[in-house]
Amino acid sequence: MSDKIAYERHGDIAVLRIQNPPVNALSQAVRAGLQDGMSRAEAEEGVRAVLIVGEGRAFIAGADITEFGKPPQEPYLPDLCNRIEASPLLVVASMHGVSLGGGLEVALGAHYRIAQPNARVGLPEVHLGLIPGAGGTQRLPRLTGAEAAIEVITSGRHVMAPEALELGIIDRIEEGDPQTVGLAYAQELLDSGATRRPISEMPGTAPIDWDAAYEAAFRKGRGQISPAQAVRAVQASAEEPFKVGMKTERQMFVDLMETDQRQGMIHAFFSERAVSNLPELKGVTPRDLHEIGVIGGGTMGAGIATAALLSGLKVVLIEMKDEAAKAAHERIAGNLQGAVKRGKISQDKYEALTTEALKVSTEYASLSDVDLVIEAVFEDMDVKKQVFAQLDAVCKPGCVLASNTSYLDVNEIAASTSRPGDVIGLHFFSPAHVMKLLEIVVADATAPEVVATGFALGKMLGKVSVRAGVCDGFIGNRILATYRTAADHMVLDGASPYQIDKALTDFGFAMGPFAVADLAGLDIGWATRKRKAADRHPDERVPTYIDRLCEQGHFGQKTGQGYYIYEKGKRGGVPNPEITRLIEAEQKERGITPRDFTDREIVRRYMCAMVNEAAKLLGEGIARRPLDIDMVLLFGYGFPRYWGGPMKWADLQGLESVLRDIESYATEDAWFWQPAPLLKTLVAEGRNFDDLNKEAA
The missing domain is CATH 1.10.1040.50 (N-(1-d-carboxylethyl)-l-norvaline Dehydrogenase; domain 2)
Structure with a gap:
């Protein structure tokens, strides 16, 4: 039996404990170990139930990404899930941490499921251009109904334990050591005379308007195939016997494996993990980051400050006048109130962030103790240089001086200071507390530990950080x-x-x-x-x-007219006939047919x-x-x-x-x-x- 599965006997219950750190990914050794463990439990006299539980941080986080792109090896996951479900013993899954993709499919192969209060489940295969391929589209709808299953599968989102209980994905929530809790639940089931409860033997889900659901998934995915295909797979769970539905699901899975979209999404998956792994930073220690400064409290500056506060950093924000400082504080408070409404932070946390962690000032001297400062002022080189001259004078030695410029020459900005090695570009995208991209612009003189500090900040803020060199507009x-x-x-x-x-x-x-x-605003272009x-x-x-339109004072959404005309209270806009007239006039002027x-x-x-x-x-x-x-x-x-x-x-x-x-x-x-x-x-x-x-x- 594989060393990835520990086998224990507790009275009438055999425990299969998955031990494949850090997150118990479903490697071939794990799959083989689970299969062997099931056979051993069934062969041992007196075993009446099997408990499957994960060691460490998770039940099973999903597939083993080191096996992506390689030929699959037996036992195949669909066969393993069917093998678990077909056992004559009563099978219980005790879930903690995450149970994602194949991890949830293994749990659905069990007859009963118990989870920790903070456990999360999901089927995120759509993010790889695929659908669940080991029974997820066939078993989940039998528990939740078609509409809920389609939403969970096509979004690929994590479902928290309370919602999973409400949907019927799990049977009970109980806090404690996962193995102890699972053993108690399995024993309770045995003592009560509970019988096996294979999902495959439950009735198929009730029908819905499948074509409408398919069109909605395709439209929401903006042309992505896998969410729409997932709808058809769930449809099979309603219209076909379980075994036939499984074959339908598997064929769809195999077909999607051959698509360009799957290749693209696998590339995105691995690239997102590789992008901040730079050889030049190996062995380079970033500078400490506890408190940062932000210059400018407009939309961008307030967004940067919000992101920093939510990541646990203290923030000193500088504005030029008291009225602007007050407006900046209100802007940040509004952003943080949105985080309260979305359940990301508590009201108490909000109060602490806005009254203790955030300081708004009109004095540059307030930045004397910050570890890093980001200017987010008007996109003008002379203005930027004035700001950096003041930062050069007041910031402590070793403070990282960063510009949020979108286009300007960071080398020129750095050269205007007495410490060019401390200067870097940190190009955030608006709104900065929402958008995930951070371009880290490395100037000629930027010190390696300053680059490392930029990437450390990006990681703290949850950004996808990308290294860029200096040119007009960067990457x-x-x-x-x-x-x-x-x-x-x-x-x-x-x-x-x-x-x-x-x-x-x-x-x-x-x-x-x-x-x-x-x-963005036509005035920018x-x-x-x-x-x-x-x-x-x-x-x-x-x-x-388009310059003729700008000369008339029309700059897009913010003025109500641009390429499109925008009406208050309506989403989107309608084509602006003035644009067509102006284009035709220019074509005539240039002699273009x-x-x-x-x-x-x-x-x-x-x-x-x-x-x-x-x-x-x-x-x-x-x-x-x-x-x-x-x-x-x-x-x-x-x-x-x-x-x-x-x-x-x-x-x-x-x-x-x-x-x-x-x-x-x-x-x-x-x-x-x-x-x-x-x-x-x-x-x-x-x-x-x-x-x-x-x-x-």
């Missing part, structure tokens, strides 16, 4: 500027902003580029175009129609522009690995997770075909569509972006 905004330019060119040539937005949301983006521009005008290459095509674009061509040009610019960033060393770029786009720019990111998308398309399209577009506009040297090299050598990720690992 995300530089790529954004390029693919947005591709969209602008298509508008000049005949595609409407609204067709482009729809084509890209159909592709899977959360929003199209023109809706995003309205949300307007200011950027004016800033870059003096150095613009004569061959660069820059539309002016508009042409039609297919949705496929729109997506292809947009994506090729993104990949080409990303490859240039890699070649320049601004981004170290393709996966860094993928994580930036996934967590900061609404890129569909099931494609894995733009670099993974390019690998899935084939880099040769991507380069071929870029070269064909270059015949129309040689300036914009200059192929990235790195992309040409990879194609010539028969390699792809994932090869670069592996080389950097």
Whole structure:
């Protein structure tokens, strides 16, 4: 029997204790050990029940990620779950920590389930582009009903024990040592004459409007296949005998394993874990972080302060005037009150954070003891330098000085201080207490321990932290500027902003580029175009129609009019006819005859522009690995997770075909569509972006 399973006998009850630290992942050794343990218990005289329990932090956290991508080995998980359920003995699962994916499916194979009050269960396979493949879609609906099962499976969320009890997933909640509690429950069941209760023998779930549920799942997933397929698998639990339903589920699982979406989501899964694992930081100790400063209490500064407070840091926030300081405090308090409403913190915690952990001041001297300070002021180099001059004067030696700039040169900011080694860029995304991306911008003189401190802060705040070098826009905004330019060119040539937005949301983006521009504020792009005008290459095509709208005082959602017109109380907007008029006027002025674009061509040009610019960033060393770029786009720019990111998308398309399209577009506009040297090299050598990720690992 496997050393991953400890076998014990307690009277009439055999205990199978899983011991595969840290989280009892379902490795082949664990599966084999459970199977052998069941056989041993059934063979021993006097055993009437089996208790399955996990040692350490969890019951079973799910599959063993080290086995991902490898050929499956027996015993297969569906067979193990069926084997447990078919036992003539009474089988009890005692659950604590997390029971996720295959872990919950093993528990559903048992006849009874007891859990600790803080236990969590779930079937998160959709996050890997899959559906549960070991009976989860067949057993869960028989306990919860179809609608609840569909919600749990398609969301992939963790269900806390009280809700799991209410849904019928578990039978009892009891606090205590999981093995002690489980043994007592199993003995109680035996003493009461309880019989086996296989879920497979329960009636199938009652039918619902399956087509409507399928469409809703597909729409909510923005084109992701697996949630919608999960609905069809649950439908099988209502319409087919259990054994047939299991075959249906398994075939769907196997089919999804072969999809590009599954490859993309597996890539995203591993990249998210690898992105902050930088070789340059091995052995580098970050500086201590207990209290941080934030300069500026607007939306961004207040969001950064909120995130820091929620992570356990003390915060000193600086504003210029008393009225602004009061408004900043109210803004942060409002953010924290939202956390109270969502159950993330208690009212007592809220009071402590707003009265003790947070200090709002108008004096820079209040920052004398902070360990790190982040400026979040107006995006102007002169303003930034003034702030850093004051920080240089008041902050203690060793304090990390960080800028939240979105575009500006962090080297220039660092050079304006007497301690450039302490300066770093920490580019948060708004709202900073919600958005997970943090670009950590490393300047030429930034000390290694300062870089490590930036990543330590990101970890404390629960961010996906990505290393970036210094250039205009760093990784995300530089790529954004390029693919947005591709969209602008298509508008000049005949595609409407609204067709482009729809084509890209159909592709899977959360929003199209023109809706995003309205949300961010059209004045931002307007200011950027004016800033870059003096150095613009004569061959660069820059539309002016949107500047005419900005000159009229229309900046998108905040003014009620942009590419779309927004009415108070209504979600979203409707196309603005003035935009169409302005585009037609510019086309006439430039002598452009508009042409039609297919949705496929729109997506292809947009994506090729993104990949080409990303490859240039890699070649320049601004981004170290393709996966860094993928994580930036996934967590900061609404890129569909099931494609894995733009670099993974390019690998899935084939880099040769991507380069071929870029070269064909270059015949129309040689300036914009200059192929990235790195992309040409990879194609010539028969390699792809994932090869670069592996080389950097």
